[in-house]
Amino acid sequence: xxxxxxxxxxxxxxxxxxxxxxxxxxxxxxxxxxxxxxxxxxxxxxxxxxxxxxxxxxxxxxxxxxxxxxxxxxxxxxxxxxxxxxxxxxxxxxxxxxxxxxxxxxxxxxxxxxxxxxxxxxxxxxxxxxxxxxxxxxxxxxxxxxxxxxxxxxxxxxxxxxxxxxxxxxxxxxxxxxxxxxxxxxxxxxxxxxxxxxxxxxxxxxxxxxxxxxxxxxxxxxxxxxxxxxxxxxxxxxxxxxxxxxxxxxxxxxxxxxxxxxxxxxxxxxxxxxxxxxxxxxxxxxxxxxxxxxxxxxxxxxxxxxxxxxxxxxxxxxxxxxxxxxxxxxxxxxxxxxxxxxxxxxxxxxxxxxxxxxxxxxxxxxxxxxxxxxxxxxxxxxxxxxxxxxxxxxxxxxxxxxxxxxxxxxxxxxxxxxxxxxxxxxxxxxxxxxxxxxxxxxxxxxxxxxxxxxxxxxxxxxxxxxxxxxxxxxxxxx
Amino acid sequence: xxxxxxxxxxxxxxxxxxxxxxxxxxxxxxxxxxxxxxxxxxxxxxxxxxxxxxxxxxxxxxxxxxxxxxxxxxxxxxxx
Numbered sequence: 001x002x003x004x005x006x007x008x009x010x011x012x013x014x015x016x017x018x019x020x021x022x023x024x025x026x027x028x029x030x031x032x033x034x035x036x037x038x039x040x041x042x043x044x045x046x047x048x049x050x051x052x053x054x055x056x057x058x059x060x061x062x063x064x065x066x067x068x069x070x071x072x073x074x075x076x077x078x079x080x081x082x083x084x085x086x087x088x089x090x091x092x093x094x095x096x097x098x099x100x101x102x103x104x105x106x107x108x109x110x111x112x113x114x115x116x117x118x119x120x121x122x123x124x125x126x127x128x129x130x131x132x133x134x135x136x137x138x139x140x141x142x143x144x145x146x147x148x149x150x151x152x153x154x155x156x157x158x159x160x161x162x163x164x165x166x167x168x169x170x171x172x173x174x175x176x177x178x179x180x181x182x183x184x185x186x187x188x189x190x191x192x193x194x195x196x197x198x199x200x201x202x203x204x205x206x207x208x209x210x211x212x213x214x215x216x217x218x219x220x221x222x223x224x225x226x227x228x229x230x231x232x233x234x235x236x237x238x239x240x241x242x243x244x245x246x247x248x249x250x251x252x253x254x255x256x257x258x259x260x261x262x263x264x265x266x267x268x269x270x271x272x273x274x275x276x277x278x279x280x281x282x283x284x285x286x287x288x289x290x291x292x293x294x295x296x297x298x299x300x301x302x303x304x305x306x307x308x309x310x311x312x313x314x315x316x317x318x319x320x321x322x323x324x325x326x327x328x329x330x331x332x333x334x335x336x337x338x339x340x341x342x343x344x345x346x347x348x349x350x351x352x353x354x355x356x357x358x359x360x361x362x363x364x365x366x367x368x369x370x371x372x373x374x375x376x377x378x379x380x381x382x383x384x385x386x387x388x389x390x391x392x393x394x395x396x397x398x399x400x401x402x403x404x405x406x407x408x409x410x411x412x413x414x415x416x417x418x419x420x421x422x423x424x425x426x427x428x429x430x431x432x433x434x435x436x437x438x439x440x441x442x443x444x445x446x447x448x449x450x451x452x453x454x455x456x457x458x459x460x461x462x463x464x465x466x467x468x469x470x471x472x473x474x475x476x477x478x
Numbered sequence: 479x480x481x482x483x484x485x486x487x488x489x490x491x492x493x494x495x496x497x498x499x500x501x502x503x504x505x506x507x508x509x510x511x512x513x514x515x516x517x518x519x520x521x522x523x524x525x526x527x528x529x530x531x532x533x534x535x536x537x538x539x540x541x542x543x544x545x546x547x548x549x550x551x552x553x554x555x556x557x558x
Contacts, residue, residue, distance in 0.1 A: 141541040276516070291517070292541070299517060300537040303525055310518050346518055 001041040003250045004203055005470055011038070012254065019258060024181040028152050031178075031258075035160040039124075046122040049087065054154040056083045057132045061139045061146035061153075073140060080136040088129045091121050096327030124164040126324060126478050130289055132157050135171035137293050144172050152178045161254040165247050165475040167265040167285035174260070182259020194441045194455060195253030199246040201458045203473070204466030206430050207243035209423050210235045211471060213415050214384070221390050225404035226397040228411040233377045233398075236384050238427055240474060241269065244283070247473045249441070268435055270376070273368040274352075275341045278376060286324075290317050310346060315339045325478050329388040337379045426465065479557055484531075484550050491530050495523045505547035533557060 001008050015034050019027060040047050060080035067073040095116035105112040135156070138144045147153040156175050162168075217224055217232030224232075248265035255262045265285050272278035279287045295317040302309040315336075322335020345352075356364050381398060385391035401407070412420055439445045440454055485503070492501050496514055509515040515523075524535050527549075533556035543549055 141538055143542060295517065296540060297537050299521060300524070300535075300540050303521055306521075306525075307518070310521060349518075 001038060002470055002472065003247070003254075004200060004468075007041075016257060020184045028149075028155050028178055031160075032151060032155045032158065035155065035158040035163060038160040039158065039163060042123055043120060046120075049122050049125070050128060050158050051154070053084055053087065053129065053132050054150075054157045056080060057136050057157070058147070058150055058153045060136055062148070064136070064139050065146045077136060077140045081133065084129050084133050084136075088125055091119065091125060093323075093327045121477070123476055127166045127168055128157055128163060130286070131168050131171075134168065134289060134293055135175075138171050144175075147171075147175055159255070159260075161251040161260075162262055165244070165251075165473055165478070166283075167248055167251065167263045168289050169262060169285070173263070177260050180259075185259070188259065189257050191443060192253040192256035194443075195249045195256060197455055197458050197462075198437060198441045199248075199250035199253060200466075201246075201462055202242040202249070202430070203246035204462050204468065206427060207239045207246060207474075208467035208469065208471045209426070209465070210239040211467075213420065213423075214239060216415065217411070218384055218386060218390075221385070221393045221397070224397065224411060225407040226399065226401035227404045227408040229381070229394055229397050230377065230402055231408055231411070233381045233384070235427070237270070237377055237380050238431070240380065240383075241266070242430070243474045247475060268438075270373055270431075271369065271435075272372050272376075273365060274345055274372055275338060275375065276345050278372060279338070279342075286321070290321055294320065307346075311343050314342050314346075318342065325383070330382045330385050330391045333391065334379050334382045337375075337382070341375060479554075481550065481554065484553050484557075487530065488527070488546075488550065488553070491523065491526045495519055495526055503546045505545065505550070507546040508544065527553065531557065 001011065011034075015030070019030055022030060036047050036050075039050065057080055060076045064073045064076040067076060098114060098116040102112045102114070135147075139146050147156070152175065155178055156169075156171065159169075159174070214232050214236045217228055218236070221229065245266040248262075252262045252264075263285055265283060267281040267284065269278055269282035272281055295313050298313040298316055299309055302312060305312070318335040318339035319332065320335070321338070322331040322333070325331045325334075378395075378398065381394045382391050385394055436445075437454060437458075440447075440451055489501070489503055492503055492512075493499050496512060496519060498513070501512065503512075509520070524540065527533070528535055531553055533553065535552065535556070539552055539556075543552065
């Protein structure tokens with residue numbers, strides 16, 4: 001059941017009416033039932049996995065809290081990590097490891113014919129596993145006490161607006177919200193609707209329209225020159241941003257209507273002037289999760305090393321950030337590229353500061369932004385490439401023939417000429433107005449005239465230019 | 479050691495680590511309020527505090543630091 005489907009509209013409308021007409025003490029049951037129903041509409045038996053994860057983390061949390069010694073607390077933490085990450089590993093990486101083992105054995109002429117498992121990846125597993133593991137780490141670090149109410153805890157793990165693709169919420173922020181009564185509030189509902197309309201616009205008018213164009217280039221990387229592939233990668237960056245931020249904002253809007261606040265997951269990432277800043281603006285809930293639960297613990301465990309500890313933690317964190325997306329070499333390269341550039345940024349901090357103070361501000365800022373965006377595109381080419389060999393073809397072309405404009409023009413012509421020009425106009429309009437519209441969505445600006453005009457205009461644009469083929473959100477595959 | 483003395487000594491550590499003599503810290507100061515307070519300087523800050531106050535701060539303590547106020551209470555606790 002996708003957010004951009006009629007079925008979901010019916011489901012959510014009924015839920016809102018029932019939610020506000022029943023007493024607070026029944027609401028967690030309703031939301032939990034709705035969340036499980038939402039998940040089961042995709043593959044019913046996998047809901048048992050969520051229930052299992054919830055039970056493991058719930059009991060590990062309580063046992064950790066009751067443990068008399070730090071050693072025992074650690075045991076329960078390891079138990080939770082082993083089970084939760086074990087399940088994640090099994091579904092996400094088992095076949096990849098199995099293929100690797102087979103290849104190695106075959107290279108030694110040993111017979112190994114097991115083809116691996118033919119199973120679907122449980123949708124959203126990377127997201128809810130991280131959220132649950134985060135809870136157990138919070139209890140371990142004594143940032144919070146364990147949740148005693150299993151129903152509310154199960155709801156925290158499965159809350160349907162953010163179950164499939166985040167934001168990965170903190171237990172300290174989301175759990176307490178389930179215990180507070182949220183009254184019907186028309187103003188808040190309007191606010192939630194703004195998030196949803198803006199999200200639907202980004203998804204249906206921007207992201208989904210770009211799918212076939214990017215697919216053509218990335219499906220046949222050997223046929224195109226660097227200029228076309230840069231162009232397709234640029235469109236892919238826009239698609240990924242529009243698609244994923246759309247999901248996050250729709251999630252935020254849905255939760256807001258029911259009275260809950262979810263965190264901001266994006267903050268205009270393409271405006272970043274360096275990659276450090278980029279990761280503070282892109283998929284914020286994941287990068288902050290990695291910072292607090294992986295990077296910082298490693299860093300402070302190795303603090304005696306001094307500066308090398310920072311680089312060591314960075315590499316481990318970004319390798320894991322890469323492969324968190326899936327078992328593919330291209331994701332590993334994506335992570336490694338980030339780690340290399342972030343290391344460069346740490347080592348060159350003083351040098352860059354001096355440069356910044358001596359160069360003209362306008363020139364320095366724009367060049368930094370351009371270089372950062374260029375690197376982001378390059379790393380995204382690995383992220384999007386269908387295979388490792390494709391990514392090698394891509395990298396070669398991106399650097400050898402970036403100015404072959406004839407190829408680009410014939411690609412644009414073949415992709416529908418005027419229709420593509422129209423889509424591009426929409427993309428550029430979106431990029432130039434994203435900041436301003438989002439300020440209105442967040443109620444940061446309150447120009448009544450703009451407010452009254454912009455949301456009906458967005459709805460009209462969705463109606464006129466939206467793509468209603470129910471394309472899945474990109475991050476559902478992670 | 480009195481809380482005010484801890485603040486005074488801590489301010490010197492901050493000035494030193496961030497190479498900024500005009501820095502001001504108070505209970506509610508967070509990493510967002512101070513320029514260049516990133517993970518690198520955070521690590522330097524913690525190791526400086528360890529040497530300066532002769533205490534040991536572990537990963538567990540670091541997890542619960544959200545502002546300067548938390549940091550001062552941690553130092554107070556460690557100094558016993």
